[in-house]
Amino acid sequence: MDRHEYRNLVILVLPTGIFCVAFFLLPMARLVLIGASGERGIAAYLDIVTTPRHFESLIATLVLSITVTATALVVATISGLFLERNRFKGRGVLISMLTFPLAFPGVVIGFMVIMLAGRQGLIGIVSKALTGDKIVFAYSMAGLFVGYMYFSIPRVILTIMAAAEKMNPALEEAARSLGAPQWRIILDVILPALKPGLIASGAICFATSMGAFGTAFTLATNIDVLPMTIYTEFTLNANIAGAATLSIVLGLITWAALYIARNLSGSNVAAAG
Amino acid sequence: MSDLKDQGTAINLLSCAKTFAGGVQALEPLDLEIAGGETVVLLGPSGCGKTTTLRIIAGLEEPDPGGRVMFGDDDVTRLPIEKRKIGMVFQSYALFPNMTVRENIAYGLMVRRMPKPDIDRRVGEMLEMMHIGDLEFRRIDQLSGGQCQRVALARAIAVQPRVLLLDEPLTALDAILRTRLRVEIDQLLRRLGITAVYVTHDQGEAMSLGDRIVVMSRGRVEQIGTPRDIYYKPNNDFVAEFIGTINRLRGIARGDHVEVAGASLPWSANRSGGEVEILFRPENVTISNLKSAHLKGNVVTSFFQGDRTKLILDGLGERQVIIETTDRVEFIAGQEIGFRIDPDSMIILNT
Ligand SMILES: Nc1ncnc2c1ncn2[C@@H]1O[C@H](COP(=O)(O)OP(=O)(O)OP(=O)(O)O)[C@@H](O)[C@H]1O
Ligand SMILES: [Mg+2]
Numbered sequence: 144m145d146r147h148e149y150r151n152l153v154i155l156v157l158p159t160g161i162f163c164v165a166f167f168l169l170p171m172a173r174l175v176l177i178g179a180s181g182e183r184g185i186a187a188y189l190d191i192v193t194t195p196r197h198f199e200s201l202i203a204t205l206v207l208s209i210t211v212t213a214t215a216l217v218v219a220t221i222s223g224l225f226l227e228r229n230r231f232k233g234r235g236v237l238i239s240m241l242t243f244p245l246a247f248p249g250v251v252i253g254f255m256v257i258m259l260a261g262r263q264g265l266i267g268i269v270s271k272a273l274t275g276d277k278i279v280f281a282y283s284m285a286g287l288f289v290g291y292m293y294f295s296i297p298r299v300i301l302t303i304m305a306a307a308e309k310m311n312p313a314l315e316e317a318a319r320s321l322g323a324p325q326w327r328i329i330l331d332v333i334l335p336a337l338k339p340g341l342i343a344s345g346a347i348c349f350a351t352s353m354g355a356f357g358t359a360f361t362l363a364t365n366i367d368v369l370p371m372t373i374y375t376e377f378t379l380n381a382n383i384a385g386a387a388t389l390s391i392v393l394g395l396i397t398w399a400a401l402y403i404a405r406n407l408s409g410s411n412v413a414a415a416g
Numbered sequence: 417m418s419d420l421k422d423q424g425t426a427i428n429l430l431s432c433a434k435t436f437a438g439g440v441q442a443l444e445p446l447d448l449e450i451a452g453g454e455t456v457v458l459l460g461p462s463g464c465g466k467t468t469t470l471r472i473i474a475g476l477e478e479p480d481p482g483g484r485v486m487f488g489d490d491d492v493t494r495l496p497i498e499k500r501k502i503g504m505v506f507q508s509y510a511l512f513p514n515m516t517v518r519e520n521i522a523y524g525l526m527v528r529r530m531p532k533p534d535i536d537r538r539v540g541e542m543l544e545m546m547h548i549g550d551l552e553f554r555r556i557d558q559l560s561g562g563q564c565q566r567v568a569l570a571r572a573i574a575v576q577p578r579v580l581l582l583d584e585p586l587t588a589l590d591a592i593l594r595t596r597l598r599v600e601i602d603q604l605l606r607r608l609g610i611t612a613v614y615v616t617h618d619q620g621e622a623m624s625l626g627d628r629i630v631v632m633s634r635g636r637v638e639q640i641g642t643p644r645d646i647y648y649k650p651n652n653d654f655v656a657e658f659i660g661t662i663n664r665l666r667g668i669a670r671g672d673h674v675e676v677a678g679a680s681l682p683w684s685a686n687r688s689g690g691e692v693e694i695l696f697r698p699e700n701v702t703i704s705n706l707k708s709a710h711l712k713g714n715v716v717t718s719f720f721q722g723d724r725t726k727l728i729l730d731g732l733g734e735r736q737v738i739i740e741t742t743d744r745v746e747f748i749a750g751q752e753i754g755f756r757i758d759p760d761s762m763i764i765l766n767t
Contacts, residue, residue, distance in 0.1 A: 311508065311510065313506045313508050313510035314510050314512065316476055316497070316504070316506070316510070317504065317506060317510040317511075317512075317571075318512070318523070319476075319496070319497045319498045320474065320497050320498070320502055320503065320504040320572075321498075321523055321524030321527055321571070321572075321575060322498050322499075322501075322524055322527045322528055322575065323498060323523075323524075323527045324498065324527075327527060331512065331514075331515075331523070332512065335512075335513075335514035336513075336514075338514075
């Protein structure tokens with residue numbers, strides 16, 4: 144590369160570079176430094192394991208996100224395939240309604256979970272009428288799970304439907320002609336074809352669930368997911384260094400998940416939400 | 417590989433019609449008897465129902481009520497494809513992209529829970545037979561079209577199917593490869609002695625592969641016969657026009673000759689009165705001097721093709737006439753030439 148080309152390249156890369164430094168590297172570096180600014184320096188990052196409240200919050204968030212991702216993938220794959228393969232009245236309306244949850248902020252979703260399973264919620268009223276016991280789970284992990292499912296499922300369904308549409312129907316027929324029963328076809332033909340979509344949308348589900356704040360904040364009270372813990376440390380306890388270390392760890396886990404997914408599926412996976 | 421030899425299962429379609437949802441009748445009631453070991457080619461223009469017929473035999477479509485599909489003495493009408501023990505080759509190959517060449521070929525055997533050593537042996541045989549031994553561990557996206565087609569064939573016959581069904585297996589390939597694979601498929605089918613149904617819209621393929629050809633149009637069978645029958649004795653207009661090139665002239669029957677374009681042609685049928693249509697193929701004429709010619713025409717264009725010359729003539733009715741000659745003479749546009757038609761090869765349809 145001669146000098147001239149080199150200068151051109153620098154000019155072309157400059158906008159991206161500035162953007163990267165200003166909005167990403169500088170704040171991140173600052174955050175890392177703040178995290179290590181306490182008396183114990185960089186060792187503060189170990190606190191996330193040694194402080195029970197932080198560690199429990201980390202584990203709870205991971206478990207919740209993994210459960211949400213796994214459940215959403217299963218439910219959405221089945222419904223996505225069904226929707227793609229069956230033509231019935233109202234299908235179009237149903238599919239466009241599925242994209243609805245994507246438009247809501249977390250607060251609204253939290254609000255909807257309360258209407259469903261809160262103290263005055265639908266499930267509470269019905270269960271009281273039927274059994275005399277009022278079932279309320281909006282303010283717990285179960286409530287959060289429902290809320291996260293609500294915005295995770297549409298994402299996966301849409302991805303699955305797109306992938307299923309592109310699938311070559313002759314592949315399934317070929318497998319059948321070779322004597323494969325339905326379960327083998329699902330295993331050997333359908334799932335491999337959906338794999339890139341499953342990985343991509345699974346990674347996004349996971350990342351979104353790890354970082355979602357609005358829903359947790361609305362349901363609040365005694366749910367300790369990582370974003371909530373960060374918020375509490377930062378605003379209530381003024382433990383800025385602690386909040387910073389938690390943020391960095393949360394960021395790293397999510398980033399790692401997306402990175403692995405990108406390598407597995409070979410296609411573009413970006414965090415959203 | 418004597419275990420490959422099979423007497424072949426006869427296939428019998430009994431009034432199989434097919435009406436798709438929405439009322440499209442893709443196939444009128446069809447009766448077709450295919451002997452064990454025979455290769456039958458379904459030939460016809462796009463949309464005539466070839467694939468539909470093949471899919472009914474395969475079990476991918478059910479015939480309308482009343483239709484029956486027999487494999488030998490077994491009524492398989494209600495049997496789904498996975499139980500019919502057929503081998504199928506698709507136009508798009510339909511190889512499993514997530515598996516290697518080897519895994520693709522082994523798939524049907526694995527599904528049948530064949531013991532591992534037997535699978536290895538059988539896959540080895542297939543790789544050798546299709547000359548794709550060095551591709552064994554390739555991924556599917558690393559194969560050329562021709563190689564894909566070999567793998568697809570190997571996968572379909574690995575399971576020793578009762579019948580082999582092929583839907584335009586060569587259409588996606590280039591001309592040279594198509595001809596080469598056509599020869600290979602022909603040898604393969606003879607060697608296996610398997611009953612085969614082959615769908616194509618290429619008459620060259622149909623002629624060279626088929627023991628018999630089923631010519632179809634608009635969901636109907638127009639003629640069933642050997643390639644020679646179809647070519648020399650077309651049943652009707654459609655078959656005559658569809659297979660090869662044919663010339664047609666209007667004439668009036670007068671006893672032992674027919675009056676055409678102001679000239680008279682000898683005719684063996686010896687029948688008088690009424691309009692007839694004379695059909696003859698370009699290669700069944702000989703150029704002669706003007707005096708002894710049956711017919712005369714003016715050269716519009718001539719195409720030199722090496723082994724022969726193709727001439728387009730006019731002045732013989734509404735349509736131009738195409739003839740071929742192996743004479744080493746140069747023809748010029750506008751020249752008047754005469755030719756004789758071989759009387760045995762003339763086809764006469766009543767109008
Ligand atoms: N699933 C289907 N639903 C409705 N109509 C169909 C369906 N499959 C085929 N048809 C119609 O049935 C007719 C015959 O189709 P078929 O696929 O058998 O034709 P083909 O002879 O194989 O043509 P080609 O050479 O183009 O493959 C066509 O008019 C087609 O549009
Ligand atoms: Mg077809």
